[in-house]
Amino acid sequence: ALSFGFYGVVKKRRPLESTVSLTLETMAPLPLALIFLGYWQVQGTSSMTESIGTMTGLILTGIVTAVPLLLFGFGAQRIPFTWVGFLQFVAPTLSLGLGVLLYHEPFTKTHMVAFTCIWTAAIVFTLNGVWIRKKQLRKVA
Known part of the structure; x- marks a missing residue:
């Protein structure tokens, strides 16, 4: 609750275009995510290389997550x-x-x-x- 409240205040006080904001928010945890993906790949427990279907599904989850975030960022600045x-x-x-x-x-x-x-x-x-x-x-x- 605290982190999302803080997120909402920042979105309201420092308005950026939704696409710019989402890009910055996505890039912030990217280094940590890449470290985890690399570690799992080295350990042989990564799901990314199991099949094209698995990889496609994982990529599509990113898109399904990004669209509501874009809409939230767009709307939060206007109400x-x-x-x-x-x-x-x-x-x-x-x-x-x-x-x-x-x-x-x-x-x-x-x-x-x-x-x-x-x-x-x-x-x-x-x-x-x-x-x-x-x-x-x-x-x-």
């Missing part, structure tokens, strides 16, 4: 930061809904408590924003 934060509640909720409703994953009491706390906080945050906005409008009028 208020509070909206970005609030929308971060939607993705895990959709994932939970898909898991429970479509894939019949278990939904325990612990899950219910966690999501109740999360959405209660989101509702309190939203109501507080509405209250502050109304207060500001009354001062102007």
Whole structure:
């Protein structure tokens, strides 16, 4: 949560074009990734050279990951930061809904408590924003 929050602040405060930003973000861990790939290749445990299908699949996962990151970077610069934060509640909720409703994953009491706390906080945050906005409008009028 802390690192993603920091990431969001940096994206908002230092706006770069989405493609430039994604390139920089991808290049940062590249040296470490190359070291790991080299180590696994030397050890004989690398999946990269198993087959063309495996290699193609691994490369496509990069593309599938990059597209949402590009869209996030593009969108984060165009909407208020509070909206970005609030929308971060939607993705895990959709994932939970898909898991429970479509894939019949278990939904325990612990899950219910966690999501109740999360959405209660989101509702309190939203109501507080509405209250502050109304207060500001009354001062102007």
